[in-house]
Amino acid sequence: MIEELRLFVRIALYAAPAAALYWLLSSEVSGTWMLSALVVAVAMWVVSATALSRRRPQPSSAARLLGFEETETESQRSSLELAPQVLPGPSAWPAAAALAAFVTGLGAVYGGWFAIPGLLLGVTCTVGWLTQIQRR
Amino acid sequence: MATLEHSVPRTAGGLLEWFTSVDHKKIGILYLSSALVFFVLSGILALVMRSELAQPGLQLVDRQTYAQLFTMHGTGMMFFFGTPMVIGLANYFVPLHIGAPDVAFPRLNAFAFWLTLAGAVMAFAGFLTATGAAAFGWTAYAPLSGDAYSPGTGADLWIIGVALSGVAGVLAAVNLLATIFGMRAPGMSMLRMSIFNWNIVVTSILIAFSFPALTVALALLWADRNLGSSFFEPAGGGDPVLYQHLFWFFGHPEVYILILPFFGIVTEIIPVFSRKPVFGYKGFVFATLLIGAYSFSVWAHHMFTTGAVDGPFFSATSMLIAVPTGIKFFNWIGTMWGGKIRFQTPMLFCAGFLFMFLMGGITGVFLASPPLDYFVHDTYYVVAHLHYVLFGGSVFAMFAGLYYWIPKMSGRMLSEGLGKLHFVLLLVGMNAAFFPMHQLGIDGMQRRIPDYPASFGYAQENLVSTAGAFLIALAVLVFFINLFVSLRRGPLAGDDPWGGYTLEWATTSPPPHHNFHRLPPIRSARPVFDERRENAQAGPEGGSP
Numbered sequence: 202m203i204e205e206l207r208l209f210v211r212i213a214l215y216a217a218p219a220a221a222l223y224w225l226l227s228s229e230v231s232g233t234w235m236l237s238a239l240v241v242a243v244a245m246w247v248v249s250a251t252a253l254s255r256r257r258p259q260p261s262s263a264a265r266l267l268g269f270e271e272t273e274t275e276s277q278r279s280s281l282e283l284a285p286q287v288l289p290g291p292s293a294w295p296a297a298a299a300l301a302a303f304v305t306g307l308g309a310v311y312g313g314w315f316a317i318p319g320l321l322l323g324v325t326c327t328v329g330w331l332t333q334i335q336r337r
Numbered sequence: 338m339a340t341l342e343h344s345v346p347r348t349a350g351g352l353l354e355w356f357t358s359v360d361h362k363k364i365g366i367l368y369l370s371s372a373l374v375f376f377v378l379s380g381i382l383a384l385v386m387r388s389e390l391a392q393p394g395l396q397l398v399d400r401q402t403y404a405q406l407f408t409m410h411g412t413g414m415m416f417f418f419g420t421p422m423v424i425g426l427a428n429y430f431v432p433l434h435i436g437a438p439d440v441a442f443p444r445l446n447a448f449a450f451w452l453t454l455a456g457a458v459m460a461f462a463g464f465l466t467a468t469g470a471a472a473f474g475w476t477a478y479a480p481l482s483g484d485a486y487s488p489g490t491g492a493d494l495w496i497i498g499v500a501l502s503g504v505a506g507v508l509a510a511v512n513l514l515a516t517i518f519g520m521r522a523p524g525m526s527m528l529r530m531s532i533f534n535w536n537i538v539v540t541s542i543l544i545a546f547s548f549p550a551l552t553v554a555l556a557l558l559w560a561d562r563n564l565g566s567s568f569f570e571p572a573g574g575g576d577p578v579l580y581q582h583l584f585w586f587f588g589h590p591e592v593y594i595l596i597l598p599f600f601g602i603v604t605e606i607i608p609v610f611s612r613k614p615v616f617g618y619k620g621f622v623f624a625t626l627l628i629g630a631y632s633f634s635v636w637a638h639h640m641f642t643t644g645a646v647d648g649p650f651f652s653a654t655s656m657l658i659a660v661p662t663g664i665k666f667f668n669w670i671g672t673m674w675g676g677k678i679r680f681q682t683p684m685l686f687c688a689g690f691l692f693m694f695l696m697g698g699i700t701g702v703f704l705a706s707p708p709l710d711y712f713v714h715d716t717y718y719v720v721a722h723l724h725y726v727l728f729g730g731s732v733f734a735m736f737a738g739l740y741y742w743i744p745k746m747s748g749r750m751l752s753e754g755l756g757k758l759h760f761v762l763l764l765v766g767m768n769a770a771f772f773p774m775h776q777l778g779i780d781g782m783q784r785r786i787p788d789y790p791a792s793f794g795y796a797q798e799n800l801v802s803t804a805g806a807f808l809i810a811l812a813v814l815v816f817f818i819n820l821f822v823s824l825r826r827g828p829l830a831g832d833d834p835w836g837g838y839t840l841e842w843a844t845t846s847p848p849p850h851h852n853f854h855r856l857p858p859i860r861s862a863r864p865v866f867d868e869r870r871e872n873a874q875a876g877p878e879g880g881s882p
Contacts, residue, residue: 204527205518208538208626215630219654223634227647231582232637235550239633242546288851289443291357299451306459306501309559310493330444 206251213243292333298326359443360850361428364450366746368425371454372418378461379413380810382406386787387770387806390799393791403787404472405491409461411475412495416502417457419595419727420544422735424449424509426598427537429746431513433841434531436522436859438851441515445508452505460498463491471495474785476588477558479569479580484562493562500555503548510544513537522840524859531839531862532621536601539629543590543597546633551587554580578645585636593632595727596694597625599734600665603687606741607669609835610684611676617668618862624661624668631658641710648707655705662698666691682756683835686737689764693729697722700775715785718778724771736763736816743820744830748846751827755819762812769805773798838863 220236223229301323308316355363386406389397398406428446432439440446463470468489473482477495480486517530517538557568558580567573569580608615615621631654637646638655669691678684700722703709713719736759744750777798782789789795833842842865844853857868 208527208542211626212542212630212633216633219634223647223650226650229645229647231579232586232646235582235586235636236634239546288439289359291354292359292444292447293357295359295444295447296356296451298448299455302452302501303455303459306455306497309497309563310490334444 206247209243209246213240213247216240216243292330294326294330294333298323298330301326359439359447361432361440361443361446362746362848362852364443364446365425365427365429367450368421368428368453371450371457372422372425375413375417375421375457377813379410379418380813382410382413384806384810386410387803389787390789391803392800393789393796395788398787400787401469401472404474404785405464405470407785408471408474408495409464412460412471412499413457414727415475415591415595416499417453417460419731420502420506420591421450421453423540423594423598424453424506424513426602426735426738426742427513427540428509430742430841431516431534431537432520433844433848433852434534434839435517435520435525436840436853436856437516437520438853440512441520442512446512449505449508449512452508453502456498456500456502456505458498459501460495462498463494466491466494476584477555478584479558479561479575479577480571482558482562483570493559496555496559496562500552500559503552503555506544507548510541510548513541514545517541522856522859524864525840528619528622529859529862529864531601532604532615532618532625533598533601533839535622535625536597536604539625540594540597543594543629543632547587547590547594550583554583554587557583578640578643581640581643582637585639586633588639589636590629590632592726593628595731597628599690599731599738600625602734602738602741603669603690604665604672605839606683606687606737607672609741609837610679610681610687611673612679612836613672613676614838614863614866615668616671616674617664620664620668624664627661628658631661635705638705638710641707642714652705652707656702659698659702666695681835682751682753682760683737683741685757685760686733686740689760690730690733690737693725693733693767697725697727697729700725713778715783716778717774717782717784720784721771721774721778724767724774728771729767733763733767736760741835742841743823744834745841745846745848747824747827748830749823749827750830750834751823752819755815755822759812759815759819762808762815766805766808766810766812770802770809771805773802773805777802833865836869838866840864843868 216236216239220233220240223236224233227233301319303319304322305316305319308314308319355367358364383406385397386403389395389403428440431437461470466489468491470491471477471482471487471494473487473492482492484492517534521527521530557566560566561568561570561575567575569575569577571577604615604621635651635655635658638651640646641648641651680688700718704713704719704722740751740756777795780793780795782793782795789799830846832844832846834846835842839862840853840856840859841848843855843857857864861867
């Protein structure tokens with residue numbers, strides 16, 4: 202089991218009994234819900250991490266769930282060739298999309314009319330952003 | 338030797354480059370720059386507050402303006418200085434530490450930065466409105482933050498601005514997690530990562546799981562103010578304590594979001610300047626995970642005086658946090674023990690961090706005890722505790738990190754003389770400003786008030802505290818002079834000016850667009866040290882290529 206997965210499992214192993222203990226001690230609803238939601242959220246990450254781990258060399262047993270040992274992998278070798286990668290070029294869409302969020306946010310304060318240009322800009326940014334990714 | 342090949346993208350030139358860049362290093366510098374701007378802005382607000390409090394009577398500002406000042410000081414420092422500083426440093430150094438050419442989602446990374454900035458501008462824009470900025474404290478407790486007690490658009494701008502920056506924080510955290518989990522160089526296993534990276538992992542998890550609670554709280558608050566709902570309005574059947582639950586479920590992890598990465602920075606610097614490996618690597622990792630997990634179960638120690646929370650549970654879990662924190666302290670001392678310590682500026686700030694954060698940590702244990710918390714709740718004792726943790730801890734470690742890493746980022750060394758002057762002024766100023774607040778709190782001086790009667794005997798401590806605040810301002814000015822002068826005329830840093838251990842020191846200063854021309858073999862958490870040692874053992878003719 203990869204270290205990334207264990208990371209989230211450890212948090213869940215703490216949060217689940219903490220939620221149960223909290224409910225038993227306090228019977229307080231909102232805090233119990235939040236701790237339970239944390240367990241659910243962590244569980245969702247565990248599922249994601251499991252999916253990720255399936256792409257890697259499979260390893261170990263549940264007994265190592267809390268351990269910190271890692272398997273010896275090819276990473277120990279000194280010389281490994283890495284495939285060339287293409288880095289993304291500059292893009293104005295992220296800054297423009299943030300501006301769209303800003304203007305839309307003003308709509309939440311000053312009224313819906315402000316939100317309209319923000320939403321239009323947001324749609325333009327989404328299209329522009331996706332098109333740029335597709336083109337590259 | 339592993340070799341990396343990357344195609345370098347065409348970049349826009351000049352100022353436009355900063356608006357359009359998706360390079361993690363440039364985004365990191367943008368985060369750091371905007372964080373420092375809000376550090377200065379929020380600091381100026383603090384100076385006005387301290388000037389007002391220097392003597393009894395109202396001299397400079399009225400009560401409403403004072404409320405705006407402390408609200409925006411806290412907001413600026415927590416949301417627009419602290420968190421962006423953390424994300425900025427992570428942006429710049431996480432890919433370098435793991436041998437990656439960039440973050441996992443570069444465009445999303447740029448979007449997260451600009452969204453953070455948009456949120457900050459929106460929240461501070463409240464000062465330009467007729468009713469002024471938000472004035473309900475950075476915690477925005479309901480029903481004080483409801484439209485009955487906080488009318489005006491400044492409050493709404495604050496809510497939307499903070500919500501935007503919260504969303505940006507989650508995007509940045511997911512990006513950092515994806516980068517660390519998916520883009521580590523061959524050989525860089527999780528347990529060979531730098532401790533800084535481990536702290537960023539846990540910090541990102543805290544952001545990803547805690548910021549949504551803030552977003553929910555702010556959305557419900559906005560609905561209460563603008564749509565007539567009653568989530569937090571008792572008159573309509575709502576529950577103001579629910580707001581506090583939601584806010585502090587975010588708010589306490591936020592404290593760790595603001596301190597864990599700085600633990601990581603200190604853990605990077607101390608071994609290098611002690612010329613030893615870090616003592617207890619796995620202990621550090623385990624302690625970081627424990628602090629992260631515990632931080633989700635301590636939120637209501639901020640709410641003891643509501644009488645609506647389980648005191649023993651939150652007291653016990655809060656005190657438990659002292660255990661992993663203590664492990665870290667022992668490990669830092671263990672790392673220094675027997676080392677050949679060089680007290681250059683980064684190490685001086687680390688030493689300052691150790692003393693100041695210890696003070697804040699110990700007063701935190703006192704505050705975890707409900708009877709003591711009832712006694713000093715909402716007094717200057719809490720203000721002192723918070724500032725020893727977040728100023729004495731985070732800010733000292735931040736300066737340590739900046740002095741340590743700016744040579745890598747800029748290619749030029751900062752002045753040691755000015756750096757040491759900065760340290761001394763900051764150390765004296767910090768203690769003068771915040772130590773007297775312990776006594777003020779024990780004497781019963783409430784926070785968030787602009788005035789106090791002369792007969793209460795608070796004047797002397799307040800005067801010392803104000804003098805300390807101005808000394809801090811002077812120290813920060815020295816830092817900026819150092820930065821301004823050294824970036825232009827400072828000596829060239831070279832690739833590895835400190836004899837560092839981690840991968841950022843294996844590349845040029847500043848690093849190229851794709852970060853590494855070549856990557857040393859990674860067989861431990863100190864790949865650069867390993868390579869240096871191998872080269873030294875091989876001698877001048879037998880070194881590795």
